[in-house]
Amino acid sequence: MTDxxxxxxxPGTLSTxxxxxxxxxFCLALTLAIILSLSSPFFxxxxxxxxxxxxxxxxxxxxxxxxxVILTGGIDLSVGAVFGLAGIVLAQxxxxxxxxxxxxxxxLAGAGxxxxxxxxxAVFGLAxFVVTLGVMAIGRSLSFIFSGQRSxxxxxxxxxxxxxxxxxxxxANVLFLIGLYLCAWGYLSYAKGxxxxxxxxxxxxxxxxxxxxxxxxxxxxxxVSGALAAVAVTFSLAQVMSADPMAGSGLELDAIAAVVIGxxxxxxxxxxxxxxxxxxxxxxxxxxxxxxxxxxxxxxxxAIGSIIILALLAERLITWRSART
Amino acid sequence: MHQSQTRAEPLLTARGVSKSFGKTxxxxxxxxxLRPGEIVGLLGANGAGKSTLSRIISGHLRPSGGDIAFxxxxxxxxxxxxxxxxxxxxxxxxxxxxxxxxVLENIFLPDLATPGRLSFRAMRDRAGELLSGxxxxxVLPLDAEVRLLSAAQKQLVEIAKAxxxxxxxxxxxxxTASLSMTEVNRLFDIMARLRDGGRALAFVSHRxxxxxxxxxxxxxxxxxxxxAEDVATSTLTQGDIIQHMVGRDxxxxxxxxxxxxxxxxxxxxxxxxxxxAPYVRDMSFAVRKGEILGLGGLVGAGRSEAxxxxxxxxxxxxxxxxxxxxxxxxxxxxxxxRAGLGFVAEDRRAQNIVPDMSVRENLMLAQxxxxxxxxxxxxxxxxxxxxxxxxxxLPADRLDTSLLNYSGGMxxxxxxxxxxxxxxxxxxxxxxxxxxxxxxxSSIYSILQSAADAGLAVIVISSDFEELLGLAERIVVxxxxxxxxxxxxxxxxxxxxxxxxxPRTSTARNQALLRALAQDYDADAFWTLIDGEELxxxxxxxxxxxxxxxGEALRAxxxxxxxxxxxxxxxxxxxADGDRQTLLVQMTDKRGHDLGWIGVTVxxxxxxxxxxxIRARVQALLHAEEESA
Numbered sequence: 001m002t003d004x005x006x007x008x009x010x011p012g013t014l015s016t017x018x019x020x021x022x023x024x025x026f027c028l029a030l031t032l033a034i035i036l037s038l039s040s041p042f043f044x045x046x047x048x049x050x051x052x053x054x055x056x057x058x059x060x061x062x063x064x065x066x067x068x069v070i071l072t073g074g075i076d077l078s079v080g081a082v083f084g085l086a087g088i089v090l091a092q093x094x095x096x097x098x099x100x101x102x103x104x105x106x107x108l109a110g111a112g113x114x115x116x117x118x119x120x121x122a123v124f125g126l127a128x129f130v131v132t133l134g135v136m137a138i139g140r141s142l143s144f145i146f147s148g149q150r151s152x153x154x155x156x157x158x159x160x161x162x163x164x165x166x167x168x169x170x171x172a173n174v175l176f177l178i179g180l181y182l183c184a185w186g187y188l189s190y191a192k193g194x195x196x197x198x199x200x201x202x203x204x205x206x207x208x209x210x211x212x213x214x215x216x217x218x219x220x221x222x223x224v225s226g227a228l229a230a231v232a233v234t235f236s237l238a239q240v241m242s243a244d245p246m247a248g249s250g251l252e253l254d255a256i257a258a259v260v261i262g263x264x265x266x267x268x269x270x271x272x273x274x275x276x277x278x279x280x281x282x283x284x285x286x287x288x289x290x291x292x293x294x295x296x297x298x299x300x301x302x303a304i305g306s307i308i309i310l311a312l313l314a315e316r317l318i319t320w321r322s323a324r325t
Numbered sequence: 326m327h328q329s330q331t332r333a334e335p336l337l338t339a340r341g342v343s344k345s346f347g348k349t350x351x352x353x354x355x356x357x358x359l360r361p362g363e364i365v366g367l368l369g370a371n372g373a374g375k376s377t378l379s380r381i382i383s384g385h386l387r388p389s390g391g392d393i394a395f396x397x398x399x400x401x402x403x404x405x406x407x408x409x410x411x412x413x414x415x416x417x418x419x420x421x422x423x424x425x426x427x428v429l430e431n432i433f434l435p436d437l438a439t440p441g442r443l444s445f446r447a448m449r450d451r452a453g454e455l456l457s458g459x460x461x462x463x464v465l466p467l468d469a470e471v472r473l474l475s476a477a478q479k480q481l482v483e484i485a486k487a488x489x490x491x492x493x494x495x496x497x498x499x500x501t502a503s504l505s506m507t508e509v510n511r512l513f514d515i516m517a518r519l520r521d522g523g524r525a526l527a528f529v530s531h532r533x534x535x536x537x538x539x540x541x542x543x544x545x546x547x548x549x550x551x552x553a554e555d556v557a558t559s560t561l562t563q564g565d566i567i568q569h570m571v572g573r574d575x576x577x578x579x580x581x582x583x584x585x586x587x588x589x590x591x592x593x594x595x596x597x598x599x600x601x602a603p604y605v606r607d608m609s610f611a612v613r614k615g616e617i618l619g620l621g622g623l624v625g626a627g628r629s630e631a632x633x634x635x636x637x638x639x640x641x642x643x644x645x646x647x648x649x650x651x652x653x654x655x656x657x658x659x660x661x662x663r664a665g666l667g668f669v670a671e672d673r674r675a676q677n678i679v680p681d682m683s684v685r686e687n688l689m690l691a692q693x694x695x696x697x698x699x700x701x702x703x704x705x706x707x708x709x710x711x712x713x714x715x716x717x718x719l720p721a722d723r724l725d726t727s728l729l730n731y732s733g734g735m736x737x738x739x740x741x742x743x744x745x746x747x748x749x750x751x752x753x754x755x756x757x758x759x760x761x762x763x764x765x766x767s768s769i770y771s772i773l774q775s776a777a778d779a780g781l782a783v784i785v786i787s788s789d790f791e792e793l794l795g796l797a798e799r800i801v802v803x804x805x806x807x808x809x810x811x812x813x814x815x816x817x818x819x820x821x822x823x824x825x826x827x828p829r830t831s832t833a834r835n836q837a838l839l840r841a842l843a844q845d846y847d848a849d850a851f852w853t854l855i856d857g858e859e860l861x862x863x864x865x866x867x868x869x870x871x872x873x874x875x876g877e878a879l880r881a882x883x884x885x886x887x888x889x890x891x892x893x894x895x896x897x898x899x900x901a902d903g904d905r906q907t908l909l910v911q912m913t914d915k916r917g918h919d920l921g922w923i924g925v926t927v928x929x930x931x932x933x934x935x936x937x938x939i940r941a942r943v944q945a946l947l948h949a950e951e952e953s954a
Contacts, residue, residue: 192693192701199690202681209638209670209677210743211662211694269681 021263021315025278028311032282036289043292050171052281052288057173059254060280061232063262064184065114065225066255067276071188072221073201073268074121074128078113079229079255081139083248086110086230088143091152091243099158107230113139114226115219122218136252143245153242163238173235180228185273193217201268257304258283261311282307333361336525337382337400337413337494342391343549344377351377353549355391359494359525364516366540366558367529370570370823371624371788373546375529379496382527383415384408395494409435414487417498422482424472428452431471432485455485459515477508484515495519496527501535502625506830513539531623533563533827537918545569562919563824564856571790571819590614592650593782594666594751599644601634606806608644612751612782617773619797619814620786622826627806628786629671632753636661636668648751662694667744669737671755671786677740678728685724688714688739692746706746713742716772734765741772752776753784758792770796790819790826802876804828809863810876821878824854824861831920836864838946842925843867846934849926851875854919860884863921870905871926886926896936897927904929908936910943920947 037044062079069076090106097105113135120131165172188194196217199207208214229248237243262279264271283304290300335358344352352374359365369375380386382393384402393400395411402408405415422431432455433448452467465474465481474482480500487495497516501509516539520526528540536543537558545553545566553569595611604627612618620628633639635646637655646653648664655661661668670676679687688710689703696702714721717738728736737757744752754773758766773796777783787793793800794814802810802825810825829835835852842850849870854861858880862873872885881890889898889907897906905926912920923943927934 190701191699192696193699195686195693195701199679199682199686202679203675205676206679206690209636209658209668210691211659212690213659269679 040292065228068221077132078135080248080251081136082229085143087233087243110230111227114223118219118222147245364526366536366543369546374549412493414492429467595647604630610801619793619800622803665750667749667752669754839866
């Protein structure tokens with residue numbers, strides 16, 4: 001074959017890793033960690049590291065669902081509201097039933113809301129932004145109604161055990177987070193469904209023509225996202241032992257930011273869970289570091305926003321340069 | 326009839342125009358001259374560059390080279406707005422109208438870009454003037470939204486829009502494709518008025534009958550080159566034009582089996598009476614195991630739409646699909662994939678490639694669609710894939726790099742391999758060599774050939790007739806959404822294929838006449854083109870006496886009516902054996918161009934129908950057309 005000579009040479013494994021976006025995000029996280037540990041003596045302590053991991057659990061879980069959705073080229077603005085609503089639902093259920101029954105029901109409620117959004121997006125072809133915006137408004141409003149406009153406290157003892165038990169010195173919620181990332185990464189990389197999600201985001205027409213189940217796997221990410229928002233609120237409730245109808249407001253933006261910092265394309269088809277994990281860690285580290293340094297919480301938004309924009313800008317400049325060479 | 330001894334100076338002259346899109350050279354050396362008071366037909370086969378040239382002249386595209394002068398000064402357009410400002414307008418297939426605005430607003434859309442207040446009253450008066458100048462003041466409600474109009478009305482709005490800018494040069498790009506016969510005649514009436522008003526017009530069309538009906542001169546392009554320039558239409562025949570369009574350039578890149586090599590196998594896949602509005606009207610074809618079937622026709626004839634309808638990507642209104650003789654319905658592509666079909670869609674980027682995935686994942690995509698289970702199912706195919714990529718000449722160590730790094734030809738081979746990996750029994754390929762270099766083409770041909778040798782039923786859609794004739798054993802010709810002929814490739818030439826594929830506005834009308842004649846005289850009625858000794862039968866009705874099946878290309882002596890064909894007498898002619906009597910009536914349009922012959926054959930012992938009456942009926946048909954014009 002003559003046309004082979006013109007084809008590119010396959011890059012080596014090392015250069016593939018170095019050139020990957022996850023690696024650059026890893027470097028960014030590392031740099032941040034070094035800067036923060038230099039500027040605060042409390043940053044690099046065992047206690048603070050567990051603190052960071054603990055703070056990563058809620059946003060980390062929600063970001064997994066968001067990664068699924070964004071990979072298909074969609075967006076889920078409703079996760080914060082679903083988080084709040086599922087929290088109220090769980091708290092109300094816990095008044096009458098035991099923990100092992102209440103949690104699955106709350107997760108099912110979250111999945112149901114996701115199914116609703118997913119069907120509207122994938123079957124009826126509505127814009128994900130608008131659908132989930134509507135669901136966000138409905139969810140928040142329902143959580144006020146179901147809660148009677150107040151926080152619900154007095155949750156049963158035993159709920160907190162899902163956070164305050166540990167294995168090999170690692171808290172249960174952190175273990176859950178690690179397990180979730182491993183499972184989800186395996187699914188997205190090696191299962192037919194996961195690859196279909198990537199293919200849908202990259203070229204839906206080609207995926208359909210190749211006989212993939214485009215509709216089913218366009219709905220699934222929203223279901224996952226809704227269910228995981230409910231899982232996340234379970235861990236949150238176990239820590240604070242009360243459910244607030246306003247809980248999770250702004251959570252959707254944090255989750256989207258983490259996914260985007262992690263290198264996913266909002267057009268779909270590109271991004272990894274490893275990237276999302278680094279995105280989550282970067283966000284949490286900045287918050288944590290700024291707190292340690294005593295920076296006013298009002299400045300934290302500016303800091304995080306700037307880092308998101310700088311990360312994307314740097315990424316774009318690198319892509320341009322590599323496109324030119 | 327428009328005739329002038331001294332011709333006006335050209336309004337527009339284009340010399341040596343070239344245009345390339347990346348590596349594809351759409352135009353190499355195109356020339357065109359348009360004069361005030363003349364209609365020039367711009368002709369050429371699929372991909373000859375007609376539309377590219379029109380789009381350059383109207384400012385949609387910028388040429389890569391060549392000189393264009395307009396009104397004596399060099400023309401370098403920067404945009405369509407620039408072109409409109411100078412008085413050059415394009416009336417295209419897909420209209421450039423704003424569907425949610427009214428007719429009036431659309432006609433004066435370019436005025437919205439000028440500063441100052443708009444006077445709707447003045448606009449209304451002017452629109453009335455323009456439309457009455459076109460003879461159509463009552464056909465167009467000025468306040469109707471454009472999306473509610475018919476295709477013909479939209480076109481009228483486009484024309485009025487061009488005239489509102491006082492366009493001196495109007496290019497009509499395939500304007501008649503979606504019009505009925507009456508609408509076509511009305512359009513021609515408008516075009517004639519514009520010409521007589523001293524405007525320069527270009528008419529881009531595949532329809533030879535229409536070219537003969539309306540143009541004064543023609544320019545013919547072939548592969549981006551002007552091969553006949555500014556020739557008077559009256560001096561040309563259909564055969565001349567097709568000769569120019571096709572040319573001769575047969576390479577030895579096809580490795581075709583001869584018919585003798587193949588044993589007739591079972592029909593693997595069949596489509597009967599498929600319809601899918603608006604492009605697919607009535608299509609039927611069948612392909613056998615181990616056979617390569619070509620679907621030939623012009624771009625827009627409905628071939629791609631038909632296979633997309635089969636594949637479950639478009640709604641079907643009617644028709645049956647049979648796989649190995651069993652009726653099936655594919656509601657979504659997954660159904661077709663699992664039934665053992667493969668489909669390489671026409672648009673590589675939009676329909677086939679998954680850009681963010683590696684070569685391996687792109688290769689495995691269709692088998693993943695076929696695979697039932699939780700995992701990707703890569704394992705069971707890996708040995709097969711290793712073999713396949715070796716056959717393709719793709720090194721195994723680059724499987725995990727991006728597909729986008731490869732040339733278009735290699736990408737296409739990978740997409741074909743994607744489907745071969747699913748072990749299909751039927752493989753449909755839509756324009757498999759579009760935008761592919763010649764070297765890769767021949768390797769795609771041999772991939773398809775060996776797939777067929779292995780027992781696959783292959784259907785290839787191609788607008789490249791040379792390729793189709795070289796690759797396919799049998800060709801089904803599609804025109805205007807109908808399958809009109811089904812012939813062994815060996816009996817076809819590019820000229821015959823071009824003639825058969827040409828959409829004919831008069832088809833429906835002529836078929837009705839044939840049916841009436843066949844019934845009234847208990848006869849075999851046929852419509853055929855006669856070119857020397859060669860015949861191409863376009864339609865037939867009634868008893869089978871004359872031996873001219875529709876869609877067949879024959880020599881006169883191969884028919885049962887060779888004596889009559891040789892004589893072409895005014896009255897019925899009896900064959901040598903006395904078995905048949907045949908009358909032939911030539912159809913000519915009002916400008917004297919040959920539209921083919923109507924033949925009526927009755928049995929030798931039958932009473933001879935009145936030949937005057939038949940001639941009168943044919944004439945009445947032609948006359949009716951002129952009346953309505």
